[in-house]
Amino acid sequence: MLEIKNLHASIGDKKILDGLTLTVKKGEVAAIMGPNGSGKSTLSYVISGREDYTVTQGEVLLDGVNLLDMDASERANAGVFLAFQYPLEIPGVATMTFLKAAMNAHARANGQSELQTPDFMRRVREAAQKLGVSQDMLKRPLNVGFSGGEKKRMEILQMALLQPKLGILDETDSGLDIDALRVVSEGVNALRAPDRAFLVITHYQRLLDYIKPDTVHVMARGRIVKTGGPELALELEKSGYKDYVGEAA
Amino acid sequence: MAAVQETVDRVKAIDVDAYKYGFVTDIESELAPKGLNEDIVRFISARKNEPEWLTQWRLDAYRRWLTMREPTWARVHYKPIDFQDLHYYAAPKSTPGPKSLDEVDPELLRTYEKLGIPLREQELLAGVQTSKVAVDAVFDSVSVATTFKAELAKAGVIFCPISEAVHSHPELVQKYLGSVVPVTDNFYATLNSAVFSDGSFVYIPPGVRCPMELSTYFRINEKKTGQFERTLIIADKGSYVSYLEGCTAPQRDENQLHAAVVELIALDDAEIKYSTVQNWYPGDAEGRGGIYNFVTKRGDCRGPRSKISWTQVETGSAITWKYPSCILRGDESRGEFYSIAISNGYQQVDSGTKMIHLGKNTTSRIISKGISAGRSNNTYRGQVSAHRKASGARNFTNCDSLLIGHDCGAHTVPYIESKNATAVFEHEATTSKISEDQLFYCMQRGLSAEEATALIVNGFVRDVLQQLPMEFAVEAQKLISISLEGSVG
Numbered sequence: 192m193l194e195i196k197n198l199h200a201s202i203g204d205k206k207i208l209d210g211l212t213l214t215v216k217k218g219e220v221a222a223i224m225g226p227n228g229s230g231k232s233t234l235s236y237v238i239s240g241r242e243d244y245t246v247t248q249g250e251v252l253l254d255g256v257n258l259l260d261m262d263a264s265e266r267a268n269a270g271v272f273l274a275f276q277y278p279l280e281i282p283g284v285a286t287m288t289f290l291k292a293a294m295n296a297h298a299r300a301n302g303q304s305e306l307q308t309p310d311f312m313r314r315v316r317e318a319a320q321k322l323g324v325s326q327d328m329l330k331r332p333l334n335v336g337f338s339g340g341e342k343k344r345m346e347i348l349q350m351a352l353l354q355p356k357l358g359i360l361d362e363t364d365s366g367l368d369i370d371a372l373r374v375v376s377e378g379v380n381a382l383r384a385p386d387r388a389f390l391v392i393t394h395y396q397r398l399l400d401y402i403k404p405d406t407v408h409v410m411a412r413g414r415i416v417k418t419g420g421p422e423l424a425l426e427l428e429k430s431g432y433k434d435y436v437g438e439a440a
Numbered sequence: 441m442a443a444v445q446e447t448v449d450r451v452k453a454i455d456v457d458a459y460k461y462g463f464v465t466d467i468e469s470e471l472a473p474k475g476l477n478e479d480i481v482r483f484i485s486a487r488k489n490e491p492e493w494l495t496q497w498r499l500d501a502y503r504r505w506l507t508m509r510e511p512t513w514a515r516v517h518y519k520p521i522d523f524q525d526l527h528y529y530a531a532p533k534s535t536p537g538p539k540s541l542d543e544v545d546p547e548l549l550r551t552y553e554k555l556g557i558p559l560r561e562q563e564l565l566a567g568v569q570t571s572k573v574a575v576d577a578v579f580d581s582v583s584v585a586t587t588f589k590a591e592l593a594k595a596g597v598i599f600c601p602i603s604e605a606v607h608s609h610p611e612l613v614q615k616y617l618g619s620v621v622p623v624t625d626n627f628y629a630t631l632n633s634a635v636f637s638d639g640s641f642v643y644i645p646p647g648v649r650c651p652m653e654l655s656t657y658f659r660i661n662e663k664k665t666g667q668f669e670r671t672l673i674i675a676d677k678g679s680y681v682s683y684l685e686g687c688t689a690p691q692r693d694e695n696q697l698h699a700a701v702v703e704l705i706a707l708d709d710a711e712i713k714y715s716t717v718q719n720w721y722p723g724d725a726e727g728r729g730g731i732y733n734f735v736t737k738r739g740d741c742r743g744p745r746s747k748i749s750w751t752q753v754e755t756g757s758a759i760t761w762k763y764p765s766c767i768l769r770g771d772e773s774r775g776e777f778y779s780i781a782i783s784n785g786y787q788q789v790d791s792g793t794k795m796i797h798l799g800k801n802t803t804s805r806i807i808s809k810g811i812s813a814g815r816s817n818n819t820y821r822g823q824v825s826a827h828r829k830a831s832g833a834r835n836f837t838n839c840d841s842l843l844i845g846h847d848c849g850a851h852t853v854p855y856i857e858s859k860n861a862t863a864v865f866e867h868e869a870t871t872s873k874i875s876e877d878q879l880f881y882c883m884q885r886g887l888s889a890e891e892a893t894a895l896i897v898n899g900f901v902r903d904v905l906q907q908l909p910m911e912f913a914v915e916a917q918k919l920i921s922i923s924l925e926g927s928v929g
Contacts, residue, residue, distance in 0.1 A: 267886040273884050275884075
């Protein structure tokens with residue numbers, strides 16, 4: 192599903208990804224763990240097409256199609272979804288309005304007709320209920336005045352509506368208390384499917400207690416330095432990242 | 441988000457810096473000779489068969505104007521205007537005066553059709569089926585058609601060209617003309633007083649709620665012609681009227697001057713809602729051509745508990761110099777100003793309002809949203825003052841600026857002056873930039889860069905769009921996206 196080959200990327204003069212290679216299969220949940228500054232968030236931005244980063248070498252393929260030839264919105268419509276670590280506020284734009292614009296953009300890009308309003312409302316209501324997103328939140332401007340937990344639930348709600356091929360969770364656990372973490376994780380688990388892959392980026396093992404990964408990759412200095420099963424995350428929890436940081440020094 | 445999609449489609453359908461209303465109507469005109477002197481003033485007055493008092497009023501204004509200088513305090517830059525190189529009067533030959541619709545030159549009807557302005561009474565603005573809009577169409581210096589006059593007359597509402605009102609209702613015109621914007625007010629208002637050509641006249645009798653939206657549509661067609669329209673609206677005691685104004689002009693290389701005066705008078709308990717969608721030709725991508733829009737608009741809340749509300753969406757003109765204001769004379773009267781001013785290309789906007797609190801417990805509210813893109817400059821200039829007798833006066837001002845790109849400017853210049861210790865004035869102002877983060881966030885959800893910008897901008901101006909009558913709000917939303925075309929990436 193997702194194949195990243197020898198990826199090099201920089202921002203300004205600073206090289207951040209340095210020959211990263213990674214494969215995630217259909218239906219797989221892959222965790223990316225690593226110390227601060229190892230390039231985890233950069234990886235999520237480069238896959239989803241943020242313009243600040245320059246890719247100097249390598250390939251990113253989704254179902255064999257090179258994402259690097261597309262802009263951010265084309266990649267989104269091709270099935271890449273990034274749940275942001277810090278979701279953005281869009282003042283004056285009702286959440287419902289935003290959701291509809293996004294869903295219609297996907298529909299158009301995939302040659303489908305736009306959703307009828309009753310259909311749209313029903314889908315949003317169902318998804319919102321599961322995630323404990325209130326009707327009031329849907330009417331308010333997107334993310335404006337939402338708590339940290341509400342913002343993260345809104346990200347998962349959007350993912351549920353847009354049904355991506357690849358869901359990237361960027362430090363989704365940051366700023367969440369244990370109850371919010373559970374709701375968000377359940378939301379993600381409900382979206383696990385044989386034809387959908389996840390990239391779960393996190394600093395801590397905690398999130399992985401709720402979202403069980405199939406594989407765990409350790410990232411340091413802009414590349415994957417170790418790959419294993421779920422037990423690798425538990426090891427890291429005990430020993431920390433010092434071995435990997437040490438390697439860099 | 442159908443509206444956003446529509447705007448995006450529309451934006452895609454037009455060429456870079458193509459102004460949709462830039463066509464010229466090929467029609468024979470009667471022009472006054474170029475230049476300005478007492479003979480020209482008399483010529484205009486004679487063309488309109490005006491009574492002696494009005495001819496004298498114009499001449500007094502002209503003589504006063506000769507002693508005045510162009511104001512230079514606004515943050516706008518342009519070459520000095522040669523006031524002797526302009527025509528001060530232009531009228532389509534085929535339509536010497538307003539007639540019934542059947543008699544209007546078909547070429548003119550086609551022009552307004554092209555502009556989307558219905559001059560047939562069964563047609564309605566923007567396809568909205570539920571409401572009627574009466575239209576007064578002003579073409580260069582004359583009104584060419586006014587619709588729904590008969591139906592309005594049944595309610596006692598007078599809606600006609602001001603040139604006609606001078607004859608049909610001289611006592612009202614003489615009583616109120618120049619009573620809000622005096623002949624001596626400022627350089628452009630004084631010039632307008634001397635040479636004003638046409639515009640709308642509205643009178644709403646006591647206790648009447650005007651049964652439909654009134655609207656005037658201004659079109660400048662002739663080249664090297666100044667348009668000097670004059671609008672006078674009087675809402676008598678306890679009456680209500682909502683009035684809309686729209687404007688466009690052909691695309692020409694030279695600058696054209698538009699110096700209008702609008703006077704509103706609200707007597708006891710009356711309410712006037714005045715909305716403008718200003719879309720004069722803004723000039724081309726290099727900043728050539730475009731309208732100089734130097735306008736004086738002022739409302740007088742003359743009676744207690746009266747209310748005047750200005751809503752404007754400003755997207756056109758090369759230079760805008762405009763400060764729709766309220767004089768809050770009556771106790772407990774209220775003034776409102778809601779504005780969206782968008783500048784792109786090389787446009788320069790210096791706009792805002794004045795809220796002059798004279799009466800007790802008067803209140804005012806100012807919501808201004810400035811959006812700058814391209815190489816434009818956008819200044820909000822606002823004055824709020826309380827007279828020493830204006831105890832309990834309150835004002836709330838909120839002034840937000842949004843920048844798109846790196847080469848534009850936003851400026852906020854508030855003047856606040858209180859001579860009464862019980863007055864409470866609040867002022868909030870923000871300046872922000874559409875962030876790369878916001879754009880990326882929207883694009884990551886599948887929106888194109890244009891869609892994302894349209895969505896963010898529409899959110900930014902939402903408070904003000906909500907103030908517009910529905911059929912105008914839809915138009916305005918489209919206009920905003922078109923005006924910002926080419927500002928992304």
